[in-house]
Amino acid sequence: MADDRLITALDVHTLEDMKRLVTTLGDRVSFYKVGMELFYSAGPDTVRYLKDQGKHVFLDLKVHDIPNTAAQSIRALTRLGADLMTLHGTGGKAMMRAAADAVAEEAAKLNIARPKLLAVTILTSMDEAAWQEIGGKDTVANAVLNLARLAKEAGIDGTVSSPHEAKEIRALNGPDFLIVTPGIRPSFAAANDQKRITTPAQALRDGASHLVIGRPITQAADPVVAADKILEEIQEVHA
Numbered sequence: 001m002a003d004d005r006l007i008t009a010l011d012v013h014t015l016e017d018m019k020r021l022v023t024t025l026g027d028r029v030s031f032y033k034v035g036m037e038l039f040y041s042a043g044p045d046t047v048r049y050l051k052d053q054g055k056h057v058f059l060d061l062k063v064h065d066i067p068n069t070a071a072q073s074i075r076a077l078t079r080l081g082a083d084l085m086t087l088h089g090t091g092g093k094a095m096m097r098a099a100a101d102a103v104a105e106e107a108a109k110l111n112i113a114r115p116k117l118l119a120v121t122i123l124t125s126m127d128e129a130a131w132q133e134i135g136g137k138d139t140v141a142n143a144v145l146n147l148a149r150l151a152k153e154a155g156i157d158g159t160v161s162s163p164h165e166a167k168e169i170r171a172l173n174g175p176d177f178l179i180v181t182p183g184i185r186p187s188f189a190a191a192n193d194q195k196r197i198t199t200p201a202q203a204l205r206d207g208a209s210h211l212v213i214g215r216p217i218t219q220a221a222d223p224v225v226a227a228d229k230i231l232e233e234i235q236e237v238h239a
């Protein structure tokens, strides 16, 4: 029933709310995302709780700083034992390379599985107009592809991007590259602040390896029904 391709975003701000959701969703969800809202409120206990429950954890703190600071921050986070972590690709190739080296070194030192690193490309809430407003000269799609290429060259395991760019990233970076796509909206859910969106099945068909879905599940009238509908749709597309 559970499918590791679905990552449910726990965008709540207390440990209690998080535990309530995880208990409600039970065995049907095997992979959770802890982002800034939850981590800044409830800290490392969030990751420990999820690991104790046997869940996979995507720790999404989107590190973005000069190479040394980014690498040391990512090194510290490696000790929490998450499966996936993020940094911003716009921090540049040297930053990504320093972070990738720090994670590998720290995991080897601790004798734990190396958490995989994902480079966030251009946020899924940005459309062309918002991108140009901050000085983007190329199209969003080309900027995303360029960041995906740099990420792979820097030893990063995958990207976070809109599902609209999944197909081209897959063609560019090959079958083993992780392509994690938020901006997923099943037909029954509202778009909220997301701009570059598609459905769960379409994102997988286009080459996404994982889908990040938050509010369509966590704010649904019945999160179990919503998760089941999404899982049903996902399971129509073979891994």
Ligand SMILES: O=C(O)c1cc(=O)[nH]c(=O)n1[C@@H]1O[C@H](COP(=O)(O)O)[C@@H](O)[C@H]1O
Residues within 6 Å of the ligand: 009, 011, 035, 060, 086, 120, 122, 123, 124, 125, 160, 161, 162, 182, 183, 184, 192, 194, 212, 213, 214, 215, 216
């Ligand atoms: O890094 C992310 O996970 C992320 C990157 C991005 O470009 N867009 C994006 O929405 N996200 C995250 O994906 C989740 C999407 O949540 P919903 O819009 O509620 O499904 C949120 O936790 C965002 O922080």
